[in-house]
Amino acid sequence: MNELELKYGCNPNQKPSRIFMEDGGELPIRVLSGRPGYINFLDAFNGWQLVRELKAATGLPAAASFKHVSPAGAAVGLPMDETLKKIYWVDDMGDLSPLACAYARARGADRMSSFGDFISLSDVCDADTARIIKREVSDGVIAPGYTDEALEILKSKKNGNYNVIAIDPDYVPAAAEKKQVFGITFEQGRNELRVDRALLENIVTENKELPDRAKVDMMISLITLKYTQSNSVCYVKDGQAIGIGAGQQSRVHCTRLAGQKADNWFLRQAPQVLELPFVDGIKRADRDNAIDVYIGEEYMDVLADGAWQRIFKVKPPVFTREEKRSWLDRMQDVALGSDAFFPFGDNIERAHKSGVRYVAQPGGSVRDDQVIETCNRYGMVMAFTGIRLFHH
Numbered sequence: 001m002n003e004l005e006l007k008y009g010c011n012p013n014q015k016p017s018r019i020f021m022e023d024g025g026e027l028p029i030r031v032l033s034g035r036p037g038y039i040n041f042l043d044a045f046n047g048w049q050l051v052r053e054l055k056a057a058t059g060l061p062a063a064a065s066f067k068h069v070s071p072a073g074a075a076v077g078l079p080m081d082e083t084l085k086k087i088y089w090v091d092d093m094g095d096l097s098p099l100a101c102a103y104a105r106a107r108g109a110d111r112m113s114s115f116g117d118f119i120s121l122s123d124v125c126d127a128d129t130a131r132i133i134k135r136e137v138s139d140g141v142i143a144p145g146y147t148d149e150a151l152e153i154l155k156s157k158k159n160g161n162y163n164v165i166a167i168d169p170d171y172v173p174a175a176a177e178k179k180q181v182f183g184i185t186f187e188q189g190r191n192e193l194r195v196d197r198a199l200l201e202n203i204v205t206e207n208k209e210l211p212d213r214a215k216v217d218m219m220i221s222l223i224t225l226k227y228t229q230s231n232s233v234c235y236v237k238d239g240q241a242i243g244i245g246a247g248q249q250s251r252v253h254c255t256r257l258a259g260q261k262a263d264n265w266f267l268r269q270a271p272q273v274l275e276l277p278f279v280d281g282i283k284r285a286d287r288d289n290a291i292d293v294y295i296g297e298e299y300m301d302v303l304a305d306g307a308w309q310r311i312f313k314v315k316p317p318v319f320t321r322e323e324k325r326s327w328l329d330r331m332q333d334v335a336l337g338s339d340a341f342f343p344f345g346d347n348i349e350r351a352h353k354s355g356v357r358y359v360a361q362p363g364g365s366v367r368d369d370q371v372i373e374t375c376n377r378y379g380m381v382m383a384f385t386g387i388r389l390f391h392h
Contacts, residue, residue, distance in 0.1 A: 001027050009038045022178075028171035029142075033155045034163035036140055040118055042069045044142040047120025048167055050074060050227040055122035057195055057219045060239070062122040063102035063129075064224075065114040070232075070247065072113035074224045075105035075240030076216075084108070087268045089284065090132060100128035105240040107136060110261050111288045118142070118163075125150045133157070137285065144169040193387060195222045200360060200383040204368075205375045210358065210383070213238075214335055218360040221337030222389065228339070230390040233347075235262040235354060236335045242266070243354070251340070255347045259354040266331045266355075267295040267324060277313040286311070295319060331355030339389040341365040345374035352378045362388050 003020030004027060017038050021027055029044075036044065043066035050071060054062035060076035077098030085091040088108030096104065099121060107114050119133060121143035130150035133141060140163025141154065154164050178187045197215050199222065217236040224234045228246045233254040235243035243262030245254035267273060268291060276294065278287055290311045293302045299318060302308060308315045336351050338361040348371060351359070359375060363384030375382045 001030075003027070004031070006038050006041075007035065014038075023174070028168040030166045032146070032151065032164040032166055034140060034158070034161050036163040036165060039068070040140055040163055043067070043118035044120065044140070044165055044167075046227045047071065047118060048142050050223060051120045051122040052169075053195065053223045053226070054220060057223060058216055058239075061099040061102050063099065063106040064120040064227075065103075065106045065109075065117040066120065067113055067117050070229045071106075071224055071227065071241065071244060072117060073106035073109035073241055073244070074220065075102050075109070076220065077102035078105075078239040080104065083269050083274070086274060093128075093131065096132075097126050097128040099123050099126055100132055103129050103132055107132070109240055109242050109265055110244070112292050113261075115285060115288070125154070127153065130154050135284075139163060140165065142167055191226065191389075191391075193226070193389075195219050195226065199385045199387065202363075202384045202386065203381060204363065204372055204384050205380060205382045207376070207379050207381045210381050214333070214358045214381070217335035218337060218358055218383070221335055222360055222385070225337050225339040225389045225391075227391060230339050230392060232339045232389075232391070233258045234337045235259065235351075235356065236337070237262075237331075237333065237355075242334070251338070251343060252347050252350065254338075255336075255350045259350050262331075262334065262354045263328055264292065264295060266328060267319075270319070270324075270327045272316070272319055272323075276316055279311060279313055282311065295324070328354070333357050335360070337361070339391070341368070341388075342371045343367060345370045347371070348374040348378070348380070352380075357381065359383070360385055362386055 003018050006017040008015050009017040019041055047064040047066045050064045051062040058076050062076050064071050065073040080101055088104045090104045116137050116139055118139050119141040124145040125143040126147050127149040130153040134153050134157050142165040176187055177190050178185055200215055221234040221236040224241050225232050231248050231251055231254045233245045234241050235258050242265040243258040245258030248254040290302050302311055332355045334355040335358040336356045341362050341364045343365050357380055359382040
């Protein structure tokens with residue numbers, strides 16, 4: 001199959017629409033179920049590249065949750081403790097495969113952004129992973145293959161209309177890539193930069209203690225940024241992205257946005273959030289939205305009389321700003337990556353509030369000394385990679 005006609009492009013008025021191989025070759029994908037759209041394929045192909053590189057860099061199965069051509073979450077398949085299983089709503093599923101753990105982590109980091117995601121998997125999708133996907137609101141999945149049981153589970157989703165794509169893991173794209181804007185063709189060499197531990201050798205801070213687990217987290221942040229709409233910043237902890245700030249014009253706004261998402265990830269693990277007494281039968285999306293509001297500044301939207309009764313069995317106490325700050329002070333050893341240099345130390349100040357200890361960024365700002373000085377003040381380890389990772 002050389003081309004695949006699509007229903008429409010980014011919007012219903014953008015017709016005709018298709019994907020095709022300009023060189024006359026075969027498409028490296030097979031649609032096993034559903035009818036993926038234009039944005040679905042953008043998410044799928046970006047996500048596949050991300051998880052393929054995570055697997056190559058770490059040796060672990062990897063998963064990504066994409067929305068609007070940027071990852072909402074990305075992770076490798078490390079085991080989860082009971083708290084993580086609970087906040088990712090998989091504590092009722094028993095022992096999970098490494099690939100299923102990777103997707104639970106990727107989906108669970110920012111559940112609000114992952115609602116209606118497109119999933120990318122580095123390995124053949126197994127039944128454990130398919131069962132998690134089956135219970136979530138999602139548009140589709142791409143993987144190098146599917147077990148018979150997994151495919152049967154996925155084909156039953158959305159009354160048989162769930163998008164399931166198999167991609168040839170041996171496919172190698174052309175060295176040059178093209179796209180058109182306003183009828184004008186752009187061409188550039190593909191970003192084939194390999195993210196590995198060698199990129200982290202130029203440590204510029206006084207603290208040069210960089211354990212291997214931190215190197216893995218820093219590589220995850222950089223590979224995630226490679227496929228995130230710029231400007232972008234990514235916080236990572238224990239093998240998974242916990243906060244991604246994408247598509248912001250200001251670097252510090254990326255850092256704040258990603259930091260707030262990282263904070264929310266950690267706040268969801270606080271005892272008073274884990275123990276929220278939801279009413280029986282509440283929908284997953286309503287529950288996730290209620291948690292997001294409860295830990296935010298607009299908490300009265302779910303605690304006001306007439307509101308809380310629809311969500312909770314009993315009215316929870318306010319999670320005060322002081323209590324939240326006290327809990328967030330426990331978050332430590334977070335890694336932070338940036339797709340371009342930090343121009344000011346204010347980015348590091350914000351990162352410190354979210355427990356960042358390890359930083360990877362290109363360097364090259366006229367204020368590098370200020371940024372390094374801010375890291376030194378907090379005992380952080382910062383590596384200059386010398387490589388920018390813009391993605392548009």
